[in-house]
Amino acid sequence: MKKEYELIMLAVLVDKTEKEKNRIKELLTKEIDWVEIAGILMNHRLGGYFYFGLDEEQRYVIPKELRKNLNMLVKGQTYEQKFLYKYIRELYDTLENQDLRYAGLKGIIYGATIYSIGMRRSNDLDLLVYEDDLDKLDKLMKQIGYIQGSKKDGKIVEATKKEKLIQRMNYHDLVPYMKEAEDRIIEIDINFLVDGKDNLIDDKVFDMGTSLYEGDYYTFRGLNLITNFAFLICHFYREATGEIWVNNKRNLLLYKIVDIVNYLRHFEDQLDSESVVKTFEKLNILEKALYTFLTIKKFYENEKLINECIKKMSTEYIDLYQKYFEDSVFERYYEDSYNMGR
């Protein structure tokens, strides 16, 4: 692995081992192509992670102008997140205790558990809502000023009934809910399917329960640790393989891999490969999980839980494992990632 790639992939980890910390120190004594680092950090939304991942002294190894830009990026992200947190709290107050099956996803959960404010960029908020409860949700969202629509010239254009129906009948999520707040627009994506329409597992997922995630700035309800992980797998697979995403090269953004690894490391004491594989089998997402694990392994080859799961699957689900055993897709994914598939 190129030393620039290695430095990035190690620095962006929240919970580092001593060995990884020492390797970062060592890498920072070498000649680093900071232009390449800057490009990767910006293109892959990893600037905040990288800045937070180095200590004060190490940050001074970064060339001055890049360091100042990263510092400014973190300040900007902090400002934006503080703003967004107000609306996360409003959402929680609105949805909680309403006999509605819902769960915060991705940034909402990461922000409450893993990442410090300013570390990760969030453009919108993501929720999972049980499909039977969407009407109830709609009424609650309208009460706090949201409408379903799209952005045009800085304004919200309400979606027509036909547009809402096309989205609802054909995708896993709704036309986003939006509201104008101060000088910007808050956007909330509502997912109503954990996986695709050909694998309806939402009953099972909600039956496995939800938990409250308490952060420094807000508390929010999410799925339990394994089902939240299952959602991340389905989401990763969809974006890594979906045509729209692949054509726009958005499938290759590294922060998605970094987020999953940070999540697994943060909760490693509470997740074990036995329960993970068993749950994923129950949810019929083993193949998607294997795809995700093998992709992650290309970037982080020593992740304990990932390796244990792959090992388990290679013995208990031989056919599935064989399907990917010599598949070059993971190699390509790795090679294409850093330069965004150019």
Place this chain on the structure above:
Amino acid sequence: MVDVQEVVLRLHNELLKGEGIDEESSLDMEMRPRNGITSVTIVSLILDLEEELGIELDDYLIQIRKSSTIGTLIDIVKEAYENQHQ
């Protein structure tokens, strides 16, 4: 009393014709693209049914999405019609 079955079959027949499919709608016909039901036309069919029958199908979308034949769709629309025109 409106004949819901007749309305669904007629609108589906119009849809089949519009898609250039030389078939006659029937209860056991599957809700599939080869029978004119695609991701886009299903939405038009729902909107046309709502307009013609003066009903809202929002609460029935999950069932409609899961329905396998035109006959099942008719049952769902009949239920919606009866609930909303009592």
